[in-house]
Amino acid sequence: MRMFYLIFISCFMLCIASFSSNSKNVEVNSGWLNSELILQINELKTQKMKLQIRVMQLEKQLETQRRPEIKGESSLKLPSKDIFLGPGDANTIIIEVADYSCVYCARYNEQVFPTVKQGLIDTGLVRYQAMHLNINSETLSGKTAAWALCESDMFWQRRTQLFNLHGKHENNIYIKPCNNDKPHKQLIAEQKWLQALAINGTPSFIIAKFDKGRVYNMSILPGVVSFDEIYQSVLAKKEGKL
Numbered sequence: 001m002r003m004f005y006l007i008f009i010s011c012f013m014l015c016i017a018s019f020s021s022n023s024k025n026v027e028v029n030s031g032w033l034n035s036e037l038i039l040q041i042n043e044l045k046t047q048k049m050k051l052q053i054r055v056m057q058l059e060k061q062l063e064t065q066r067r068p069e070i071k072g073e074s075s076l077k078l079p080s081k082d083i084f085l086g087p088g089d090a091n092t093i094i095i096e097v098a099d100y101s102c103v104y105c106a107r108y109n110e111q112v113f114p115t116v117k118q119g120l121i122d123t124g125l126v127r128y129q130a131m132h133l134n135i136n137s138e139t140l141s142g143k144t145a146a147w148a149l150c151e152s153d154m155f156w157q158r159r160t161q162l163f164n165l166h167g168k169h170e171n172n173i174y175i176k177p178c179n180n181d182k183p184h185k186q187l188i189a190e191q192k193w194l195q196a197l198a199i200n201g202t203p204s205f206i207i208a209k210f211d212k213g214r215v216y217n218m219s220i221l222p223g224v225v226s227f228d229e230i231y232q233s234v235l236a237k238k239e240g241k242l
Helices: 002-066 103-111 113-121 140-150 152-164 182-196 227-238
Strands: 092-098 127-132 204-211 214-222
Touching: 092 103, 092 113, 092 227, 103 113, 103 152, 113 127, 113 227, 127 182, 140 152, 140 182, 204 227, 214 227
Parallel strands: 092 127
Antiparallel strands: 092 204, 204 214
């Protein structure tokens, strides 16, 4: 009986020792895992901080690029003035520079232009015109631009169609050439006029004072802009701040 009791005690002590050893291993493994997780978290926090700094830098760069660029009091004659929206005698003009192959131009016309039309054009605050950039009469964009300009009373309707069907031009009838060369001459004139202003990207927006077919005191907003940005620039022109 005594022998059995000693064996029982020995087995019990061995179990305790084994359990203690396993517990230490678990604690060691848990400690290693915790350290690994902490390292990963710290690394992600560092990356997050770097990304936040980069975002701030890019936002500041974008704000600098969008800052209105004053061209002075010298005026420029518009290359075309027959097709426009809003009052013809408005003293402030918005010129939208676009390309029918530009996805951002299509996005602006879908998401922002309706508000511009309702808030600034239909209320008589501005005259609104459109110009075309990066247009070659032999390319698809050139053919569609010429088609849109071919009949002036259909221009805005056709223009909306082109942006709504962005990227699907090739299978539609409206790429047929115009019967006269007036649209092509207008496109060439617009290219030269925009190049003189160093405008080389779409979309871009020119906000300017307007008088008798000439523009002056111009500000240029490059890239996709919000209605508020356009409105604030127009308001500054109205109040004579720019």
